[in-house]
Amino acid sequence: MSNILRFICPECDKTKETRRDEIIQQMAKWVNSEALSTMVSAFGKEIPNLPLREKIEWLNEFANEWDYRKKQANQGERWNVTEDPIAQTNSTIILECTKELGLYDIDFPLEVPDYILPLGGARLSNYARPEKAKEIIDKMDIQSKTIVALSGTRPINEVERPFLEEYAPDAATEYEAISQGMEKVFTLTEGKYSEEHSRNENINLEWALREYDEKYNGSKIISLAAPSTDPARRANSQDTFMFFLEKFNITKGDRLLLVTSCIYVPFQLLRFMDLAIEKEFYVDCIGIKNDDKKGTAFSQTTNYCQETKAAINAIKSLADKWDI
Secondary structure, three states, X not given: OOOOOOOOOOOOOOXXXXXXXXXXXXXXXXXXXXXXXXXXXXOOOOOOOOOHHHHHHHHHHHHHHHOHHHHHHOOOOXXXXXXXXXHHHOHHHHHHHHHHOOOOOOOOOOOOOOEEEEEOOOOOHHHHHHHHHHHHHHHOXXXXXXXEEEEEOOEOOOOOHHHHOOOOOOOOEHHHXXXXXXXXXXXXXXXXXXXXXXXXXXXXXOEEEEEEOOOEOOEEEEEEEEOOOOOOOOOOHHHHHHHHHXXXXXXXXXXXXXXXXXXXXXXXHHHHHHHHHHHOOEEEEEEEOOOOOOOOOOOOHHHHHHHHHHHHHHHHHHHHHHOO
């Protein structure tokens, strides 16, 4: 196993049907890969020889084995997950497999983007992802584009608080944390921005948009917090993507770049892929390498299994949507 399987958004000059078919081919290659088969075998199962749709359904059911957030933390945060004995025993082979499956070092874009979108997260992510965005802008000499940090208004967990001391010590929400991270990374003058903030008794339904007066390399700098589509939970990745598309006039052929941590790259890109096809834009996703301490606070083998499950769930969602 040596070739990294990277999901690539087809170019926008192709028909929607052609673009969709190309993504389906990529999904087929991923689910039929030796890496995924080896990883499943480590847990005592063999992927059956089935047509693509049935194989995806089988994998989606099997992947519950890797739902450690539910099994260990009752749908809790990723930082509550502890190492599983089977995963720990097979750690070397699982990490080799997940590297080939694209969860480890996809850290540079394929095209120059029009929109650079650092994604909100936990602990150091709200500083490290804007920092990665700036690194890409500098390396590619990107000029006069748009930088939009995407987050939600979830309260900061006390477990995260020590990690925020260096960049957002007073932040009460993820939105405030990534906004302060952006300000620090792009050396923005404190308080120089315009902001619209829709308040709500239910914090899950709040949203905010902050546009800074200053630019970086001629690029606008914006921080956007999305409301949840479900009042009972905080905004998820899909909510932030949809709210971004609602607030910004993305046109055919526009190039979007998501900036996350490498462990989430396949899952988060796949969650955006159907929107890219439907609305005729291009999307790519990169991350901070997992051997960078700022890349992710979660480096246990169970976390790689958990995010492989997330990628399988995203593939199943596309299979259902496109009736594969």
